[in-house]
Amino acid sequence: MVQACVAAGDLTDSQATRLKDGAECAAHRSDITLSDYDGQLDTSTVEAVFSDEKLERLSPSRLKGYAKCGFAYFMNRGLGLDAPDDISTEPDTLDIGDVVHETLERFFSRLQTTPGEPVDLSDYDFEMLEMQLLTAALDAEAELDLSYDSPFYTTWKSHLLAGLATPAENDHYDASTTGQPAPESEHSRRDRGFFLRFLEEEYSNDSELHPAWFETPVGFDHDTPTFELPLPDGTTATISGVIDRIDITQDVTSEPASVFDYKTGSTNLKRTVEGVEFQLPLYAIAATHGIATTTDQPSAAITVDAHFYDIDVPNGVSRKGPLSERVGDGPADPSYEAFLEDLTPRRVHQIDEAIRNGAFHPSVLGPREAGCKYCDYSDVCDVRHHDRYDLIEHIDEENATAYVADRSREIAVEDRLPGVVMHEWVGR
Numbered sequence: 001m002v003q004a005c006v007a008a009g010d011l012t013d014s015q016a017t018r019l020k021d022g023a024e025c026a027a028h029r030s031d032i033t034l035s036d037y038d039g040q041l042d043t044s045t046v047e048a049v050f051s052d053e054k055l056e057r058l059s060p061s062r063l064k065g066y067a068k069c070g071f072a073y074f075m076n077r078g079l080g081l082d083a084p085d086d087i088s089t090e091p092d093t094l095d096i097g098d099v100v101h102e103t104l105e106r107f108f109s110r111l112q113t114t115p116g117e118p119v120d121l122s123d124y125d126f127e128m129l130e131m132q133l134l135t136a137a138l139d140a141e142a143e144l145d146l147s148y149d150s151p152f153y154t155t156w157k158s159h160l161l162a163g164l165a166t167p168a169e170n171d172h173y174d175a176s177t178t179g180q181p182a183p184e185s186e187h188s189r190r191d192r193g194f195f196l197r198f199l200e201e202e203y204s205n206d207s208e209l210h211p212a213w214f215e216t217p218v219g220f221d222h223d224t225p226t227f228e229l230p231l232p233d234g235t236t237a238t239i240s241g242v243i244d245r246i247d248i249t250q251d252v253t254s255e256p257a258s259v260f261d262y263k264t265g266s267t268n269l270k271r272t273v274e275g276v277e278f279q280l281p282l283y284a285i286a287a288t289h290g291i292a293t294t295t296d297q298p299s300a301a302i303t304v305d306a307h308f309y310d311i312d313v314p315n316g317v318s319r320k321g322p323l324s325e326r327v328g329d330g331p332a333d334p335s336y337e338a339f340l341e342d343l344t345p346r347r348v349h350q351i352d353e354a355i356r357n358g359a360f361h362p363s364v365l366g367p368r369e370a371g372c373k374y375c376d377y378s379d380v381c382d383v384r385h386h387d388r389y390d391l392i393e394h395i396d397e398e399n400a401t402a403y404v405a406d407r408s409r410e411i412a413v414e415d416r417l418p419g420v421v422m423h424e425w426v427g428r
């Protein structure tokens with residue numbers, strides 16, 4: 001029929017070619033087998049598109065990006081195609097994250113003489129800490145040089161700073177709209193900003209663990225910022241990333257330490273357990289080695305647990321975790337050790353191999369998990385979510401080089417830990 005249209009002069013040759021190519025592509029895409037039409041590239045194309053650095057270094061955010069959707073990963077990390085940023089007159093969650101990270105690093109590190117020295121806030125007057133925190137926040141804001149100048153920005157700063165120190169020292173002491181400082185007894189939730197709530201939470205925490213490292217690279221050394229993660233085949237993966245905070249006891253062998261990852265967005269430990277997010281386990285593994293090295297202890301004597309630290313401006317903070325209790329019965333449970341030392345390296349290895357082998361098919365997670373609604377590539381990926389279970393079955397049957405997060409499957413984490421033989425693991 002297309003040829004008849006060409007013969008009749010209704011279509012040009014190039015239009016006919018595009019129609020035929022489109023029909024062929026649609027036919028392959030409707031099939032659940034993986035083909036060149038499903039983002040399957042050869043290794044020479046992968047090497048031409050990705051720089052050595054991008055192939056050699058894996059960060060938790062890269063691993064998560066790939067685990068959510070190979071196609072989006074290729075478009076974003078490989079081809080570098082991004083939608084332009086929205087223009088905003090007020091700070092967004094990234095700005096909030098930057099200010100909070102910068103401020104807390106300054107605040108805590110100014111209370112220690114060397115990195116790794118535990119900071120016990122109860123050694124200080126609360127009022128003195130308020131002033132320190134206010135100074136750290138103002139310094140951080142100046143350093144970040146946020147280019148906003150609007151009433152929204154003023155309100156936003158009040159949400160962070162209200163109630164800290166005194167009205168004379170803090171221009172944003174009172175978050176009310178009257179312009180007059182309210183008496184302390186009348187302070188509303190709005191009049192106690194995020195940093196004051198954070199300080200109250202930290203000051204009243206009677207844990208034996210105290211913050212000791214802040215914004216530290218996973219290699220624990222600014223000259224060697226990366227960490228080599230041992231993989232199941234005897235090789236290693238180079239992991240990059242920055243650990244927001246590590247809390248320890250004075251004697252690091254007496255209690256499990258904890259890594260914290262500050263989060264301004266939604267957190268869900270299940271995504272970590274089910275192989276979509278990687279910060280907490282990778283940071284716990286890296287911190288184990290880093291603490292052991294810097295304190296001259298054997299790695300086997302160090303245990304590290306992990307938490308998310310939810311940043312909710314202005315309402316305060318909350319800890320999510322520990323990870324060990326979502327995996328097993330706490331940090332001493334062998335399941336947790338197996339999760340860190342066996343399952344996490346296996347997952348990283350699968351992703352590393354899938355990227356190097358050019359597996360960039362659209363997501364096999366559900367649309368909500370993959371974030372399809374807000375994806376810049378949704379007009380071009382032609383994902384077929386209704387076929388995803390058939391595609392996963394095909395990947396398993398063919399033992400195809402691909403990564404399928406356990407979040408896509410109905411499988412409990414304990415079924416993935418050593419001692420349980422799962423047929424789809426064999427040979428991978």
Ligand code: SF4
Pocket residue numbers: 068069070071072362363367370371372373375376377378381382383
């Ligand atoms: S819309 Fe969903 S499946 Fe398609 S590229 Fe984006 S994340 Fe991947």
